[in-house]
Amino acid sequence: MDAILFYVFAAIAVASALVVIAQRNPIYSAFALIVTLCSMSVIFALLGSPFIAVLQVIVYAGAIMVLFLFVLMLLNVKSEEDRPAPGTRTLRGVALALVTLLVLQAGTVLARWQPLPAADFDASTRRMAEVLFSPHFLYVFEATSILILAALVGAIALARKEP
Amino acid sequence: MSPSPAVQELILAVVWIAVVVGGLLGMFAVMTWVERRTLAFMQFRLGPNRTGPLGILQPIADGIKLFFKEEALPAAANKWAFIAAPGLAVATALLAVGVLPYGPPFRFPAWGWLPSFLRDRPAQIQIATIDVGLLYIFAITALGVYGVVIAGWAANNKYSLIGGLRSSAQLFSYELALGLSWVGVIMLAGSFQITDIVNDQGRRAGGWFLGWNAVWQFPAFLVYFLAATAEVARIPFDLPEGEAELVAGFHTEYSSMRFALIQMAEYINMITVAVLGTNLFLGGWHAGIPGLPSEGLLGFVWWGVKVFAVLFVFIWLRGTLPRVRYDQLMHFGWKVLLPVAAVWILVTAAAVAFFPGAFPVASR
Numbered sequence: 343m344d345a346i347l348f349y350v351f352a353a354i355a356v357a358s359a360l361v362v363i364a365q366r367n368p369i370y371s372a373f374a375l376i377v378t379l380c381s382m383s384v385i386f387a388l389l390g391s392p393f394i395a396v397l398q399v400i401v402y403a404g405a406i407m408v409l410f411l412f413v414l415m416l417l418n419v420k421s422e423e424d425r426p427a428p429g430t431r432t433l434r435g436v437a438l439a440l441v442t443l444l445v446l447q448a449g450t451v452l453a454r455w456q457p458l459p460a461a462d463f464d465a466s467t468r469r470m471a472e473v474l475f476s477p478h479f480l481y482v483f484e485a486t487s488i489l490i491l492a493a494l495v496g497a498i499a500l501a502r503k504e505p
Numbered sequence: 506m507s508p509s510p511a512v513q514e515l516i517l518a519v520v521w522i523a524v525v526v527g528g529l530l531g532m533f534a535v536m537t538w539v540e541r542r543t544l545a546f547m548q549f550r551l552g553p554n555r556t557g558p559l560g561i562l563q564p565i566a567d568g569i570k571l572f573f574k575e576e577a578l579p580a581a582a583n584k585w586a587f588i589a590a591p592g593l594a595v596a597t598a599l600l601a602v603g604v605l606p607y608g609p610p611f612r613f614p615a616w617g618w619l620p621s622f623l624r625d626r627p628a629q630i631q632i633a634t635i636d637v638g639l640l641y642i643f644a645i646t647a648l649g650v651y652g653v654v655i656a657g658w659a660a661n662n663k664y665s666l667i668g669g670l671r672s673s674a675q676l677f678s679y680e681l682a683l684g685l686s687w688v689g690v691i692m693l694a695g696s697f698q699i700t701d702i703v704n705d706q707g708r709r710a711g712g713w714f715l716g717w718n719a720v721w722q723f724p725a726f727l728v729y730f731l732a733a734t735a736e737v738a739r740i741p742f743d744l745p746e747g748e749a750e751l752v753a754g755f756h757t758e759y760s761s762m763r764f765a766l767i768q769m770a771e772y773i774n775m776i777t778v779a780v781l782g783t784n785l786f787l788g789g790w791h792a793g794i795p796g797l798p799s800e801g802l803l804g805f806v807w808w809g810v811k812v813f814a815v816l817f818v819f820i821w822l823r824g825t826l827p828r829v830r831y832d833q834l835m836h837f838g839w840k841v842l843l844p845v846a847a848v849w850i851l852v853t854a855a856a857v858a859f860f861p862g863a864f865p866v867a868s869r
Contacts, residue, residue: 369658376651383644396640404647405677408654412673415658415666467637467697 348388355381372410379403393467513622521632525602533772534564540820547824574761579660582758586659591759591766594652598773601645604638605780606631606700609790609804629700639697642781643684646736650676652770653738653745657755668754671831672745675735678838679742683732685846686725689853690718690785699781703789707799714793719786724849726786728842733778735838737771739819741826744834779815787811 354377361374379402387395474483508516538553538561545552554560578587607630615624635641650673657669691697694705702718709716719726735742746754756767783789788811790804799807829837 373655380648392635392637393640396637396644399644400640400647404644404650404680408647408650408673408677411651411654411658412670412677415654415670415673467640 344388348385351381351384351388354378355385368414369411372407372414375410376403376407379407391470393470508622517628518632521630524630525607525632526599528607529599529602529773529776530769532776533769534568536772536776536816537564537567537768539816540823543817543820544824547821568765571761571765576761576763577758579662579758581661583659583661586655587758588763590652590656590659591763591770593655594649594770595766595773597645597649597652598770598777601642601649601777602773602780603632604635604641604699605777606703606784606789607780608808609800610700611801611804631700634698634700637697638699639687639691639702642777643680643687646676646680646683649774652767653755656759656767657745660755660758662758664751664753665755665757668745668751668757672738672755675738675742675744675834675838678835679732679735679842682728682838682842682846683736685843685850686729686732687785688846688850689722689725692850692853692857693718693721699784703784703791706788707791712791712793712795714788717786717788717791717793719788722786722849722853724845725853728846728849729782729786732838732842733782734819734822735834737774737778737819739775740823741829742834743828744831749828775816775819776812779812779819782815783808783811787815 358374358377358381362371362378365371365374379398383395383398383403386392386398473479541563542552542554542560552560553563556562556566578584610627610629613619613623613626613628653672653676654669657665657667657672660666690702694702696702696705706717709721714720738745744754746756748754751757756764759767790808791799792803792807797803
């Protein structure tokens with residue numbers, strides 16, 4: 343049952359991700375990206391982490407994509423008028439994608455996988471919090487927060503008109 | 506012969522889906538009538554009182570009228586998005602209701618005609634009990650924006666588009682305050698599950714209503730109520746519609762059943778918010794007076810009265826307040842509600858950390 347659901351939603355995720363780049367109208371691309379993010383959230387839920395699944399929807403499919411759509415609609419972006427003919431840039435992009443794919447594949451093939459004892463696997467919200475706030479990750483976690491805050495302040499400083 | 510436990514669970518889930526969705530649709534119809542009558546009385550009018558006793562059949566007449574009206578599709582509209590948007594709005598509204606408990610836990614009566622596995626079985630009207638219940642509702646609320654935004658954009662009409670844009674900015678801004686208002690409640694109960702939060706309130710202050718989160722988490726309660734009013738876009742925060750300046754906002758071009766669907770989504774969201782507020786802050790199905798039972802039928806009565814009271818306050822506000830300006834809306838959301846919610850989280854966290862004995866948590 344889980345396997346069937348996984349393949350269904352993995353297929354939806356890949357197909358809609360293809361729509362994101364193939365679609366000429368940016369608004370449709372944004373819709374397709376929302377579908378991709380939601381199906382990825384289902385995959386997280388199937389992997390046994392409802393917390394990450396819900397966060398995926400709240401942060402990406404919810405907050406970030408709403409902002410994308412807001413800007414696209416506010417600027418009333420029409421579909422791309424002229425699409426450049428495939429040139430060296432397209433080739434470079436495809437090459438980069440292939441290299442990334444190869445590296446990731448090599449990583450998964452070469453890794454020495456070990457089955458995790460079922461008793462150790464706990465992705466509940468409580469466990470996530472304990473790990474995130476353990477001394478091991480706490481400083482990284484807090485540093486990331488400060489980084490995001492700095493980006494936020496920077497964005498406001500840039501967008502603000504000089505008085 | 507009784508079916509296997511998995512099949513039993515499935516049968517129960519289907520039954521609860523039918524009960525909850527049917528109940529919500531019934532409530533939607535009744536609420537349109539209650540709202541129009543109440544508003545009319547507040548404005549010294551009578552309201553719809555001709556169809557059936559006291560006009561109670563008016564929603565049915567409205568439904569028949571809307572069903573037989575022509576569905577107009579604007580020539581310049583984006584056809585598929587225009588058709589899909591109302592469905593999306595209702596779908597997200599109905600997804601959110603799946604994890605809410607409706608009323609107290611109870612036991613099925615041992616009536617002979619019930620299937621044997623149901624007789625005397627403990628149960629609760631709740632479609633899915635998941636570990637991250639509240640966060641799930643938050644995620645679905647975040648997705649709920651899209652129905653409105655796509656509806657406004659697809660109509661290809663300036664007023665609709667402005668309504669859709671306003672709504673995306675408004676829902677996005679108030680979602681944060683809404684989410685933060687739950688954090689204190691979650692910390693006190695030590696659980697994301699709504700049933701745990703309700704039971705936690707019932708245990709405090711010796712069972713008196715003073716133990717409810719509306720008292721213990723009073724600032725959070727205020728923030729929740731205001732942010733929820735903005736989230737369901739009701740007066741004084743109904744700027745996405747703003748009929749004085751935007752015709753009817755994002756649903757200007759909608760007619761017939763598609764208009765009814767949008768209306769349905771709005772009412773279901775309002776009922777969801779009222780049910781959630783009752784469960785999180787108003788003690789759910791607890792009577793609030795020691796000695797009065799909160800289980801079984803009486804629990805349903807307390808719970809229903811509270812939900813109706815919250816819904817009535819929404820209507821009352823609509824009959825009383827003018828609409829806020831857009832800059833006031835943004836100012837209030839970001840510079841008042843959000844800081845208040847954030848400071849209150851710090852206060853609650855400090856209280857829970859320094860006086861752990863005062864906040865007995867079963868799951869800790």
